[in-house]
Amino acid sequence: CNSYNRILKSDDYEAKFNEANRLYDSEKYERCVALYEQVYQRSPRSPQGEVAFYRLGKACFAVEDWYLASYYLAAFQTKFPYSPKVEETTFLAAVCAVQNSPEVSLDQHETEVALNELQNFVTRFPNSELLDTCNAIMDKLRYKLETKDMMTVRLYSKTENYRAAVVSGEQFLDNYPRSVYREEAWAILMRNSYYLANNSVDSKIEERIEKTKERFTIFLVEFPNSNYLREFEGYIEKLKKIDIPVSNK
């Protein structure tokens, strides 16, 4: 401990660098950070500075300080653009952003940042070995955003805001043509479309019934064997029985 402090306070940058390397190699990441910082600040553009900056990022990554790690790792590529480590740091910076991505129910700003960073990586290193990993992570993140939008649709349906559920359901189907939630989104859309028509004011009832029927036809094309068919057919039958007010015709 004493020797560590002595080195930390001394002016011998060679010793600082060596000690930091020793600590880094023996996985004492928290302690080597301070030394690497000093080494980097002393000679930011030297080969030593490059190693120090790279390892600062890696050490923070190792101790799961994602915010700090993403700062160092993301800055590495601008500070040392020709270093052979750039591919690794760019990827790790993106991984940090992925780690910062919070639960689905919270603000997904960090998820979008992560997606952007991964996209940048893919564009920049199209031949990287990590490409498949990247794509897998990106799929996961996109699934997260998709789930969030689906939760919105579910919420409007649950709180019986028929029109909001219909509008957000249609948005969802538009935005995610290959989602795993498609059938569920359709189910919510159809159900709320029915309720909306059923509880409609006279002036809008005809339009809404027609719209529900139209939606049912589209649904049939996409899911001809759906388990929901019987339920929806029931709705259509009921809607057919509604007398459209004369004033409307």
Added chain:
Amino acid sequence: QDKDTTIVNNTAGKIDTTQSSATTIGGGLDFNYSKTEKYILGPIRIEGADNFDPQAIKLIAGLKQGESITIPSDRISNAIKNLWNEGLFSQVSIEAEKEVAGVIYLVIKLTPRPKLSRFRFTGVSKREVDKIREEVDLSSGQTITENLLFKTKNKIKGYFLEKGFNNVQINITQVQDTLINNSEIFFIDIDKGKKVKIKKIEFDGNTSVKPWKLRRAMKDTKRRSIMRIFKRSKFNATAYIRDKEAVLDKFRAVGLRDVRFTVDSVYKINNRNLGIYLKVEEGQKYYFGDISWIGNTKFSSGLLDTVLGIKYGDVYDKPLLDQRLHQSPDGRDITSLYMDRGYLFFHLEPVETGVKDNHINYEMRIIEGKEARVRNVIIKGNYKTNEHVIRREIRTKPGDLFSRNDIIRTQRELAQLGYFNEQGFQVNPIPNPQDGTVDIEYVVEEKSADQIELSGGYGAGRIIGTLGLTFSNFSVKNIFKPNSWSPLPTGDGQRLSIRAQTNGRIYQGYNFSFTEPWLGGKKPNSFTFYLNHTSFSSSLTLKKRDPNYSGVGITGMGVGLGRRKKFPDDYFSAYYELAYQYYDVRNYSSLFPSFNDGYANDISLKYALQRNSINSPIYPTEGSKISFTAKGTLPYSLMERNKDYSTMSAQETFKYLEYYKLKFTFEYYLPLSPDKKLVLMPRIGFGYMGAYNAAKGLTPFERFNLGGSGLSGVNQFGGREIIALRGYDDNALSSSGGDPIVAKYTMELRYPISLNPQATFFVLAFAEAGNTYTGFKTFNPFNVKRSVGAGVRIFLPMFGMLGLDYGWGFDKLDKHSSGYGGSIDQSIDSKGFFPKFTFTIGMNLGEL
């Protein structure tokens, strides 16, 4: 000097002359600038920069030994540029020393700029020096440039000008620091001179507006005066320009729209005084002429005329017209009319079509645009609170017509949840004109909604300690998710509160309550569950088992269901509660004179109807709150008739308590000042408790006790309802066992000192009156005891609302009051008033 000052023997020899004075390449070697040649870079020597890392300089220059380099080329000029850009050197040159077999030896010659080692201020006091230090960002090690000197002087000057010292003189002397190489010390001498005040502000040529009104319109330019305490008289050039505009606006508001200054002069009377002379040319007076509407299909011109409220012949007032067209504080404007009905793309342009006899005709050109419907509702900034908690409260839903009013109301309601910083809200409508939809983005800023109450106090001769925790944004669901613990699981908007208070054996109180605001997630029906236990004893040493033990124990639990109502309007809410309370009274007569030993069961049902439209929970400035509460037990005595209660013991009579209780309160917030800071709050409250059976009599519990701080009366305490009346002693106005009828009237004038959500602070003056009555026969709503006083309230998010009031009571107490003939009544008799300090915790002083 022969070798260093190389003379370039070629006309094109100067490579870079844009910034540095000596940037040459030469060094005794001849280069043919019409023909480039390749060399290998040999070792590079650096001259004149002993304090810099040579390695770093080479890196900055971008020159590396062993590289091949073409000379001449832009490599050298770029190297010079890069070094120059560092701003550290006053001279930069690169010279070629020699060339041996294709290897070229370069020298980088640098003259570093001096650095600032220290700086001192003279001529001003130490306090001012500290402030100036903050203003100027000088630090040792900074490179000295002309710009640095200039900037420093300007900043100091600006600092003093702001304070009204218009004649400030600054002199910076640079002295070589002999201790540190190539560095200088700044001696900054400031002579701030005399403070200059404005002695006279004179207006000339004004006939329509009085000079005092004009002087008042000048917000930051004021004459000197002994009475001027809050705003100092000083001259600030930018404020002066703003204030002149405000003066002109005063004329424009009375139809003089051609008004202008013909003379505008600020002159020096002497070293300490300025004078201002403004000569005005008022011009002609104008009136509104005909106003016609074009392009309106949704609303008729007649309706628009009514909303606008400006007629032919009204005095021309541009600000009023703008207000009525675009945004009026009371919501009465043409833009709101459209914006609240989906017309987001609405556009209005007032065009002056002509002037006839000083009457200005207007043509209002309206482009209504499509009705915009909401497409997406986006929520951002929720790093703790789960999205559904916010989304379910938002009134603008996908598919709805765009409405500005809905957005404003949503914003207010989100603020009332208490999870977000009220000042940090942002609502951004993002229109998509191509398909006539709009996305609405709500950006929230999370704040800590948790409160910790840890307090110690001194009461009844012993130290009393309280530990309370309230988590307003709790999440039961997240208990098993370790990530969401910060410090407790958050995000679902549930409220959990735990509180314990004790001073050892004499008093103990425990509370637990849990509220889920959206039971089942479908409708905003809140569910509450609570448990509490209080016990107090008059003896320190005796245990409960002891036959001589004297004390009361009260254990209660209940479940409640709250509903938001849509009818009569959606500010209404209802609350139902089923509660059970068990009283265990042992030899204790001071609280309940008619029931000093035994136990009692209280099973009650409560219904509360409330209409709440106040706009902010902490410092309301508008809105009102009305509540009606009914609470009662079953009328057991009516079911089992023919019982003679006169012969029964108290224990038998009150084994199952029976009573009914009605309460009504109304409070109103009325903003008095235009900025809505000064607020008047009147409040009235009545309470009545009755018995189903006169023979059985009033229950000894649940009665009203009035007087004092009501500190222990945030809720029910010890089976009594304790209500504050400042300016009197605790419980002084009621019988010692409480009374069945209460009336209270309050008037408060409030003004905020700070509306910062981290520490809201306001002062108040109050006048209140109230009394309790032993029965209907003695009830007289005008027989009330009055008091006046003033106080402060401070709201800290961690601790809740704290308050301190000083009040004077004026009236003699009634005979039945427990304070009658005591210290209050006697001092009221002798002095005519009774002064008292009152300390409060919590939002309200009791429920009334």
